[in-house]
Amino acid sequence: MFLAVLSFLFFIITPIISFADLKPSFLEYEAEITIGSWLFPEEPLYDGQKQNNYSIAFEPEIYSEWAEGNNLVLRPFFLFDNQDNNRSHIDIREALYSWYGDDWEASIGVGQIFWGVTESKNLVDIINQFDAVYDPLFKTKLGQPLVNYTLIRDTGYYELFILPYFRERTYPGKKGRLRLDPEFTKGSTKYEGGSQWTPEAAIRWSNSFGEYDFSLHSFLGYARSPSVDITLVNSKIQFQPNYQRVRQIGGTIQKTSNATLYKLEWLAKAGQKDAKFKRGSYFASVIGFEHTLYKTIGNSGDIGLIMEYNYDSRRSRSSDTLQDDIFIGGRFTLNDSDDTQMLVGSIIDLDGDGQIYQLDFGRRLNDSLTFGIKGSIYQNGKYNSNIYILRQDSWVEINLKQYF
Numbered sequence: 001m002f003l004a005v006l007s008f009l010f011f012i013i014t015p016i017i018s019f020a021d022l023k024p025s026f027l028e029y030e031a032e033i034t035i036g037s038w039l040f041p042e043e044p045l046y047d048g049q050k051q052n053n054y055s056i057a058f059e060p061e062i063y064s065e066w067a068e069g070n071n072l073v074l075r076p077f078f079l080f081d082n083q084d085n086n087r088s089h090i091d092i093r094e095a096l097y098s099w100y101g102d103d104w105e106a107s108i109g110v111g112q113i114f115w116g117v118t119e120s121k122n123l124v125d126i127i128n129q130f131d132a133v134y135d136p137l138f139k140t141k142l143g144q145p146l147v148n149y150t151l152i153r154d155t156g157y158y159e160l161f162i163l164p165y166f167r168e169r170t171y172p173g174k175k176g177r178l179r180l181d182p183e184f185t186k187g188s189t190k191y192e193g194g195s196q197w198t199p200e201a202a203i204r205w206s207n208s209f210g211e212y213d214f215s216l217h218s219f220l221g222y223a224r225s226p227s228v229d230i231t232l233v234n235s236k237i238q239f240q241p242n243y244q245r246v247r248q249i250g251g252t253i254q255k256t257s258n259a260t261l262y263k264l265e266w267l268a269k270a271g272q273k274d275a276k277f278k279r280g281s282y283f284a285s286v287i288g289f290e291h292t293l294y295k296t297i298g299n300s301g302d303i304g305l306i307m308e309y310n311y312d313s314r315r316s317r318s319s320d321t322l323q324d325d326i327f328i329g330g331r332f333t334l335n336d337s338d339d340t341q342m343l344v345g346s347i348i349d350l351d352g353d354g355q356i357y358q359l360d361f362g363r364r365l366n367d368s369l370t371f372g373i374k375g376s377i378y379q380n381g382k383y384n385s386n387i388y389i390l391r392q393d394s395w396v397e398i399n400l401k402q403y404f
Contacts (some may be wrong), residue, residue, distance in 0.1 A: 024064040028149070030366040031060035036399035038177075041320040042392040049081040049173040057134070059093070069100045075143075079134055086173030086186075087133040092143045105150040110143040113161070115204070115215065117254045117263045118286040120308045120327035120347065122267050124250045125239075126219050127202065129167040136178055136395070137358065138376065140169045140285045151176040156207030163200040166191070166222050168241065178393050185238045190229065191222065193245035198222075216251040227273040227319065244279065246271035259290045262307070273318040283313045285321075288327070294393035297334060306345070316351070324350045330359075332358075338364045354380035 038053035058078045065071040075094040081087035096109040116122030128141035145165045151158040168189050172179040176231040191198070199219025207214055218349035246255040251265030263286075288308025296303050312323035329345030340363040347356040357379075375396035381387025 001169050017074055017114055023139070025067045026063075026065040028063045030045075030059070031058070031404045032401055033058050033404075034399050034401045035243035038395060038397050040177055040393060042394065044177065046179070049179075052085065053081050053083045053086070053177070055079060055081040056379045060110075061094075068069075070098065082131070084173050084291070086171060087176055089133070091131065091172060093141075096141055103152045105148075107146070107148040110145050110153070111148070112141050112143060112146075113146070114251070115217065116265060117213075118265050118288060118308055119216045119306050119329060119343075120325075120345070121322050122214070122265065122311060123267050123284055123286055124217060124252055126224060126248065126250075127161060127219075129169055129224055131170055133170040133172055133176070135378065136213065138358070142170070144190065156205050159204040159206075161174065161202040162200070163209075163221060165195065166196045166198070166243070168243070169224070169226065171241070175394065178390060180239050182237065182239060185239055188238070188240040189226075190240060190242040192242065194222075198245075200341075203307055211256050213254040213256075214251065217249065218242045218252075219248040220244075221245065223269075223272045225319070225368055228278065229313075240329070242273070244272050256259040259294065262288070264287045273319075274314050275319045276317055278317075280314075282318075284323075285311050285312075286322075290331070297332065300336070301332065301334040304333070305329075306331065321356075326350060340364075349387075353382045353385050354378065356387065365400075370401045370403075372399045372401065373397070 019252055034057040036055045036057070038055065040052060041096050044051060056079075059075065059076040060111070061073070063071065063073055067135040071357055073094045075091045077091045079087065079089055092110045094109075096107050096111040098105065098107040106286065112123060113123075115127070116125045127146070128144045130138045131139065131140045131142050132173070134140050143166060144163060147162040147164075149160045149280070171184045174183050175184075176183070200219070201220040202217060204215060204217040207217075213269060222243045223246045226243045229240040229242045231238050231240060247271050248267055248269045250265070253264040255262040264281070264286040265287075268283050271279060273279055274282075278393070286308055288306065290304050290306045293303045293305070295301065306327070306329040308327040310322035310325045310327065312318040312320055315323055326348045327345055328348070332342045332344075334340040342361040344360070345358045347358070357377040358375070360372075360374040364370050373396065377394040378387050378390045380388075381391055
């Protein structure tokens with residue numbers, strides 16, 4: 001997989017750079033090293049799993065800019081974990097060469113694209129795959145090989161994406177936590193309707209009208225979350241990830257009304273298998289608001305109150321954890337010199353399938369060192385549900401991040 005991404009970069013970006021003045025007019029380098037302890041209060045549930053993980057991650061970034069406005073961003077990522085070999089990996093988060101005109105932009109390489117407005121889940125965020133072994137909260141993405149062209153008009157931004165190579169999701173190995181039993185068999189991933197090299201395409205329009213921000217998109221390619229194939233090999237059960245080609249349309253609406261943001265994400269998708277292994281179509285949405293109480297902590301600290309409802313028309317047939325759930329959260333921002341921030345939240349399943357509690361806290365210790373805590377608690381999951389599988393995998397991560 002890593003070699004495939006490197007091959008794409010070599011054959012695509014190298015000819016472009018060769019036609020440019022190789023000496024940039026501006027060059028900047030920075031890096032970060034993260035040392036983390038991933039702690040699990042409860043004993044492992046499955047054979048082979050280890051109690052806790054300790055890891056070190058290194059993420060440098062080089063930014064180059066040329067006089068004509070073109071730029072290149074290079075951001076590799078290296079993670080070493082002391083227990084789980086599947087968690088140790090190398091990725092290219094970004095290696096993106098970009099051009100700019102008066103009313104257009106173009107990029108080619110490996111990039112990270114974010115679509116979405118809600119907090120609990122971003123339904124429309126379809127371009128990148130998630131790095132699930134590094135961040136179980138699904139906020140960190142793998143780099144995606146892509147070609148992007150954007151037209152800037154008075155009527156909005158019109159974006160075209162061609163994705164030549166699919167990134168499969170990262171999964172824990174036998175020693176890892178937060179996994180199925182047995183773990184996914186390495187090298188057994190299936191792609192229905194093509195291969196990892198079958199191209200994908202997406203188009204998107206976005207614009208703002210007064211207090212409202214809108215977007216619409218259409219996508220043809222692989223679903224980012226796989227279904228699970230169950231096979232019997234040498235009288236032993238094996239789980240294999242299976243990705244299906246899907247057709248998806250969706251959009252976002254966000255209204256800014258003084259201190260309150262009203263948010264909606266929606267999609268209609270066809271072609272993906274549900275929890276009963278049947279292909280079909282479904283509709284899903286996230287709707288909610290975030291209201292900020294300014295200067296309510298001390299002289300400058302803010303509190304953001306968040307509530308969102310997640311809906312999936314497949315209901316019990318959905319393979320997604322959030323299909324009839326309420327998210328309630330609070331965002332605390334002290335606006336101090338240490339950049340202290342904290343997000344706490346609770347996901348409550350309205351069908352009685354348990355609760356998830358989440359925490360994400362961070363602050364600076366000095367100009368170049370930050371301290372963070374994040375984690376999840378899983379409670380009261382029904383038998384064979386996503387939460388039930390993780391019933392002894394509640395976790396907390398403590399990390400120190402050094403910037404250079």
